[in-house]
Amino acid sequence: MERAKRKDVWRTESEGWIVRESKFLADWTKQAVKEAVLKERQKTLVRALQIRLQNPLPRDLVSALNSCEDMTELDRWFDLSQTATTLAEFRANAGV
Amino acid sequence: MFNFDKAGRYLIRLDPVGFFIWLGAAFVGAWQFRGWLDTSAIPFPGDRQRVCDTVAEFIHRTDRRRRCLLDTEVQSRPHPDMPERLGEYAFQLRRERRYGRGRHGKYQVIGAVLNLTGAVQPNVLDMTEATLNGQGLRIGVVQRTLREEVASTTLQRIAAGELARCILPWIPLMQGGGDPAIIAEWRRLALLEPKENWRGDFGALALTFAELAKRKGVWQTGLEGWNVRESKFLADWTKQAVKEAKKDAVLKEKQNALVCALQIRLQNPLSPDLVNTISECNDPDELDRWFQESLTANTLAEFRANAEV
Numbered sequence: 001m002e003r004a005k006r007k008d009v010w011r012t013e014s015e016g017w018i019v020r021e022s023k024f025l026a027d028w029t030k031q032a033v034k035e036a037v038l039k040e041r042q043k044t045l046v047r048a049l050q051i052r053l054q055n056p057l058p059r060d061l062v063s064a065l066n067s068c069e070d071m072t073e074l075d076r077w078f079d080l081s082q083t084a085t086t087l088a089e090f091r092a093n094a095g096v
Numbered sequence: 097m098f099n100f101d102k103a104g105r106y107l108i109r110l111d112p113v114g115f116f117i118w119l120g121a122a123f124v125g126a127w128q129f130r131g132w133l134d135t136s137a138i139p140f141p142g143d144r145q146r147v148c149d150t151v152a153e154f155i156h157r158t159d160r161r162r163r164c165l166l167d168t169e170v171q172s173r174p175h176p177d178m179p180e181r182l183g184e185y186a187f188q189l190r191r192e193r194r195y196g197r198g199r200h201g202k203y204q205v206i207g208a209v210l211n212l213t214g215a216v217q218p219n220v221l222d223m224t225e226a227t228l229n230g231q232g233l234r235i236g237v238v239q240r241t242l243r244e245e246v247a248s249t250t251l252q253r254i255a256a257g258e259l260a261r262c263i264l265p266w267i268p269l270m271q272g273g274g275d276p277a278i279i280a281e282w283r284r285l286a287l288l289e290p291k292e293n294w295r296g297d298f299g300a301l302a303l304t305f306a307e308l309a310k311r312k313g314v315w316q317t318g319l320e321g322w323n324v325r326e327s328k329f330l331a332d333w334t335k336q337a338v339k340e341a342k343k344d345a346v347l348k349e350k351q352n353a354l355v356c357a358l359q360i361r362l363q364n365p366l367s368p369d370l371v372n373t374i375s376e377c378n379d380p381d382e383l384d385r386w387f388q389e390s391l392t393a394n395t396l397a398e399f400r401a402n403a404e405v
Binding site: 025028029032033036037040041044047048051052078079082083 | 103304330333334337338341342345346349350353356357360361387388391392
């Protein structure tokens with residue numbers, strides 16, 4: 001408890017400690033986050049198709065979905081995955 | 097969040113002996129580096145992100161009973177209270193850490209500061225009082241100010257093997273550190289480094305510090321094609337930063353996918369309370385479960401009942 005109190009005092013006293021950020025590293029992170037979001041979007045689409053239309057999915061389709069790096073296209077495919085009633089219909093409409 | 101100090105601390109830890117020779121060759125001649133002190137349990141001053149991970153332990157080369165700690169702090173901008181701060185650190189370290197049998201040995205603690213930018217700062221805190229026989233506290237801090245260092249001389253010393261190559265990333269912060277000829281020589285020397293990940297680190301850190309010195313453009317040109325992907329510094333840092341940023345981004349992605357699925361399949365627009373509940377859910381597993389329910393439910397009421405939302 002005493003230690004925790006002391007920490008707070010020191011924290012208060014150190015206000016104004018100068019912290020500067022690197023844009024170079026911020027850009028680097030931005031890129032990495034973008035890649036993470038892309039992976040999540042691909043994963044969500046695969047999951048939606050598996051649950052709604054067919055499980056397992058054909059390998060070529062999974063491979064095509066996971067190699068698509070166009071976020072807008074993935075969004076369009078996701079919308080189609082929600083309205084299609086068969087996998088064939090999805091593939092025809094999505095062109096994949 | 098990232099700060100330049102963190103890059104500096106990483107660089108100090110990369111090749112400690114190389115760094116300390118640059119800081120004070122005579123000191124390294126007298127004292128042998130033993131390792132970094134784990135200071136995680138010591139309540140140091142600083143904000144939440146403050147990490148005091150550059151406290152080095154040394155043992156005297158001729159009198160093995162003597163040990164000292166050298167606490168090196170990195171400042172992206174000079175802070176006027178640095179002697180006071182380092183004094184606080186020194187006393188804290190001396191009180192909290194002991195060495196030897198029974199942990200009775202008290203360390204000699206020295207503070208050092210590296211000014212990445214700005215001018216040389218007062219590095220002595222003298223509170224002695226003449227009328228009291230000169231008693232009182234006096235704290236002197238070892239100081240290195242990068243803008244007072246000369247890039248060409250430093251490169252010559254590295255080329256001669258007098259200094260280690262781990263000093264290279266500091267070059268952009270030094271006098272003449274934006275000169276294309278200096279950058280070309282930097283590149284030649286850095287390419288002599290056999291460890292691929294160190295070469296990557298040198299490039300990534302030099303670019304980081306070049307940005308701080310407002311010399312980013314010329315260094316980017318000079319290091320064009322440099323493989324920074326091999327940098328362990330970037331990999332470690334990215335991993336940590338991405339872990340934090342990714343958590344938020346992926347959460348948002350899951351929330352958006354769920355809202356879209358519900359809107360397309362079940363009801364559009366959704367009721368504001370449901371949208372709020374989804375956007376306030378910070379549990380990725382729960383969002384995954386709700387997403388699954390959204391794909392199998394035939395009505396919004398069925399979804400809400402199954403998801404319990």
